[in-house]
Amino acid sequence: MDQEPGKRMHILLIEDNPGDVTLIEEILKDSRTRNALHVARDGEQATKFLRRMDGYAKAPRPDVIVLDLNLPRKNGRELLQEIKSDPDLKSIPIVVLTSSESEEDITRSYELQANCYITKPVELAQFTRVVRSMADFWFTIVKLPSKEV
Template identity: 50%
Template sequence: MIDILLVDDSEADVMLTQMAFEEARVANRLHVARDGVEALEFLNREGPHHDAPTPDVILLDLNMPRMNGLEVLAEIKKEDSLRNIPVIVLTTSQAEADVWRSYNLHANAYIPKPVSLPNFLDVVRSFENFWLAVVKLSPKNYNPNAHSES
């Protein structure tokens, strides 16, 4: 079981993502932050998120109020405690500038959101197959200072 943080302000996209994960039978706990400010509160365990788990993967929309996805990505990647969490940009934007900026800020992948449910299900299945079955995710509580390589 993995923890996924979905950062998206669109109720319709959140519901579609939840349906897609249920349909694809991805073994996960899907947590939702409705904008970038709430995402950082979740990640830093602030306010109502004081007992939030550290997510294994973050699905990040770019176009959000208060703090957009690129600003959130920049904050995540500059924090030692967060930078190893894979961030997959999942957004409707296909603008080359957004793709370039996302990778320049060290996004781990950039996936344009499909508009149809069947295509969205395909994306979630691909996400599941790659990120949850093939990739070895960073351990959550690993302390490199407590371990020595031989």
């Protein structure tokens, strides 16, 4: 397992659906990892968080970003491109977690260097399994880049 004992993993969830946010919060609370979930409700708020602007001066650098594509103000595709084009942010893994099953969205997300693409399951039990598996994978299996990079 990769997570250092006692180390808190920071997740930036960029999601505008309050129901999905609440569900993901609850699932992560029950996970085996110590995590801190930070939520941005749109692309502009996410940009401010990542660049530590306005009220986010003390925001931590996320270990992983979970990104919905269909966001208000600045959509997830624009945000993905912006993050992966920024030398200070591009090493942060991005998990696209979205309702879109469009082959175009899948292909474009990988072209923009998303680390994985997951379609949100509709059924609660399956959604729970997917989020738990995602957390286990990113925080107990893979080796994440140092935040100093």
